Amino acid sequence: MSCLIVEATDGYARTGCVTTRRGTFRIPAFMPVGTHGGVRALHPDEVRECGAEIVLSNAYHLALRPGLDVVERAGGIHGFMGWDGPILTDSGGYQLVSLAGAARIDNGGAVFVSPYDGTRLRVTPEEAVSIQSRLGADVIMCLDQPVAFGAGAGAAAAATARTHRWAQRCVAAHPGDGALLFGIAQGGFDEGTRRESAAFIAALGFDGNAVGGLSVGEPIAVMEAMARASTEELPEDRPRYFMGLGTDEELLTMVGMGIDMFDCVVPTRLARNGTALTADGRLSLRNSVFRDDLRPIDDACACQACARFSRAYLRHLFTAGEILAHRLVSIHNITHLSRLMRAAAAAIREQRFEAFRREVSDRLRGREPAGPRLN
Known part of the structure; x- marks a missing residue:
């Protein structure tokens, strides 16, 4: 049974709700980012008063600091950060681009060097799922490998193939504990590869699907073309999530393509x-x-x-x-x-x-x- 209920559509745009084990949130939805377990400078009640029904945290950063043991002893991420609604956690895939100099990637996974104390953290697809499950996230993201804008076709194809293998391993590793598991379509900046990746991810039967690796400095026209290619291959009966977008016009453009969920640091950074x-x-x-x-x-x-x-x-x-x-x-x-x-x-x-x-x-x-x- 799908976690998505579509109540109305207009063209490809849709509204309704997504149900998680921690409650329901309305779509289209903008998710404020609390990378380290808190939306910067705000009390959780204030975030709720802003109209947010779901927030995002980063499993990579939380695993490094304060550590999974601390969060678990606090009753999971909800108890730790004092947020009683749904929480989506990112796996750390984006850090493979943003912290490229501090990460080493192979087919098995990635090794990160902590920006806090220099320790090494090995993250495999299985470990990414385990970390997010231990945190108590309601929506878990697969480990993926995006590429920077301007990466060559060979690098993009290799990263996309690796993302697909990792997605299969994440499906096998998911404990079935009630948390939703979302796949991430990649494909670099080639429309054909984007379509192939989205079709591959869609076939794995995730609870929801994300469009990743965009809004990283490419021209808006390129971003829109790649997003459309991905979205057209993703199933209509599952939530669709554009990762890392937070400007008015682009948000509405993506809603018009049938995308339901968004996150970005833009509102608090600005x-x-x-x-x-x-x-x-x-x-x-x-x-x-x-x-x-x-x-x-x-x-x-x-x-x-x-x-x-x-x-x-x-x-x-x-x-x-x-x-x-x-x-x-x-x-x-x-x-x-x-x-x-x-x-x-x-x-x-x-x-x-x-x-x-x-x-x-x-x-x-x-x-x-x-x-x-x-x-």
Whole structure:
């Protein structure tokens, strides 16, 4: 039985819910990233108030620090980080690119050098599943091997073949403990290889399927073409997850392709740099133009930042070096993306998704100042 219930569709876009052993979350869904077991600077209750129903943590980092034994003694990752909803954990495959100089890959798996103390961690597909199971994740990701944009065809083909072998081993290693297991389609930046990989992963019968190895610096047109090639080969009765995407226009483009789940560090990373997301584009709150701007970030948003504080106050906090600035803008940015996903779901139910997507794009590009309001 599929964990996905589709309640409405409009073209390829769909809305509904995904059920995990720890509860249900609505789709389309944006998952805030808590790499080390916490969304940066925010209390779990604040993350929930932002509209998030599922969060992401990184099994690789948690296995290194604080260590699986500590998390297990705390009752698993939910008890450790104080989040009572679904949690998806990434296996560490992305670190094979982001920490390429500190990882060695062979057909058996990968050896990572800890960025914290220099110790070595051997991760096989079986170990990746075991680590995530011991953490208590509700959605477990297979170990995969993405490639950097610009990698040669031979390197991409070898990494994709290895990803397929690792996926088979992850299926065999899954303990069947109620956690969902998601496969990851790779394929580099060749459309044919993308399709072949997605078809191979789909045939393994995962609970859900991810499109990996994109949004890593390639042109947007390339990203969209590769995502479409992958998605067209993935089954409709399973959730689809685009890994590492968090900008308004691209999120809605992918929702329009039938992708359901997204994660990204963008909302919190931008917040730490003083940038707020709005329906009219990004606001760089450190700029002097906001010194005496007493409007909220977004007058249509009811988050803690917008309900109580002005742009001028937030700029003051940033210039004064107050951590409250990071917290408030993080709350706003996560709320903004959660609202965007809810508005997309409403548009799908009302059979107006494509018009909604165009309106959002036009407003961001300054072509439609009246634009839609996110509810």
